[in-house]
Amino acid sequence: MTKKLPVTSQPRQCSRRDFLKLSGLTAFSVGGMMFLTGCGPAAEGTVDDAGSSSDDSTSGSGTLGDGTTLRVGMEAAYAPYNWQVSEASDYTIPIDNVDGAYADGYDVQVAKIIADGLGMEAVAVKLDFSALIDSLNNGQIDIVCAGMSVDPDRAESADFSDSYIDDDIVMITRSDSAYAGATTFADLAGASILGQAATMYDTVIDQIPDVNHMTPAETVPLVVENLSSGTCDIITYSMLSVPKLLETYPDFVELEMDDKFEGSVMPDNAAIAKGQDDVLEQINEIIAGISEDDRQQMWNECMDRQPA
Incomplete structure (x- = not known):
């Protein structure tokens, strides 16, 4: 939007544009929420x-x-x-x-x-x-x-x-999850966390200690599906897109974290x-x-x- 690396003083990994471009989404609907191709x-x-x-x-x-x-x-x-x-x-x-x-x-x-x-x-x-x-x-x-x-x-x-x-990267879980009240990275110990392949939404998970960094999903709908089905505990997600996600999935909640990812603002x-x-x-x-x-x-x- 292309955006191969994160927007920092170092070479970028994958920005907002990579997040959509690499998702390979073509008019794919999950639970009524439409995801689209980018770039x-x-x-x-x-x-x-x-x-x-x-x-x-x-x-x-x-x-x-x-x-x-x-x-x-x-x-x-x-x-x-x-x-x-x-x-x-x-x-x-x-x-x-x-x-x-x-x-x-x-x-x-x-x-x-x-x-x-x-x-x-x-x-x-x-x-x-x-x-x-x-x-x-x-x-x-x-x-x-x-x-x-x-x-x-x-x-x-x-x-x-x-x-x-x-935009920024936030984390989403289900409202009935044991991690729904987490506010620090330490609170997430033991959680299975999923991001999108070949994007910063996957690589930032390495900043959280003592979690199960799951093999990333290829597309955003697959990331969302895994959370909905209970395959993972938490997913990383676009901050700007959270309101629409929560509107579509009322059983999802955004984690209100005191700890923040480094280098994730886009x-x-x-x-x-x-x-x-x-x-x-x-x-x-x-x-x-x-x-x-x-x-x-x-x-x-x-x-x-x-x-x-």
Whole structure:
């Protein structure tokens, strides 16, 4: 959103994007809760059709792109952060390089707020995730809003905004579990804990001593199914997605832990080409104006609205 490693000062293992991308979820429903694929390939030709290079922005000018149309780079294939639809709505923006297509998602809602704050109109440009930073620097797009987290390597190639939403890893158990009242890692001694394969949701379990670190499940629905069936005691899970999970599974509870995982926070940052400090300051001011309640509400609405 791609995000192969955790967002720390060290090389990343697997971020929020890996969590969904590696899950291999394709319209898979568990107990009425829909889980979706993430980070799929862009439509054929989207990179080549993104538009000609332009370099309208000037260092410190306070104007992004042409000052009128904000070209927002994203995959449009990474729900609930961004996805493609065929009909316009109050939630969408046109995809400039795909005829008759529109983008929706959490990144889109934030991009619209940023564009409005800059006095511009947002359009999406659909690109492979790996091409976004290069496309930003060659002038094909003006900003990246694509479930992208700043890391040291990316920070060398682009300037990143403050986060406009932060995910983290929490633990879920059943309400009748012996571990439902746990508040410290020590309280979890002996528990069988399950995460998703090849993601940080699995590797963070190693931070908990004296537990049974189970062989990870390949997909998020399988992780959830194992908890529901009693195969495991506890699962690791996306903090932002907990409200929907608990709504679907009322017998699940989130552990209210005093001990926290290290290096598990995953921010969502916008990126612009370097040398535009005035614009970056404006963008950060706009992002700061989005309350935490509004961020969570937008996230929940995108979770409800994402394609099946």
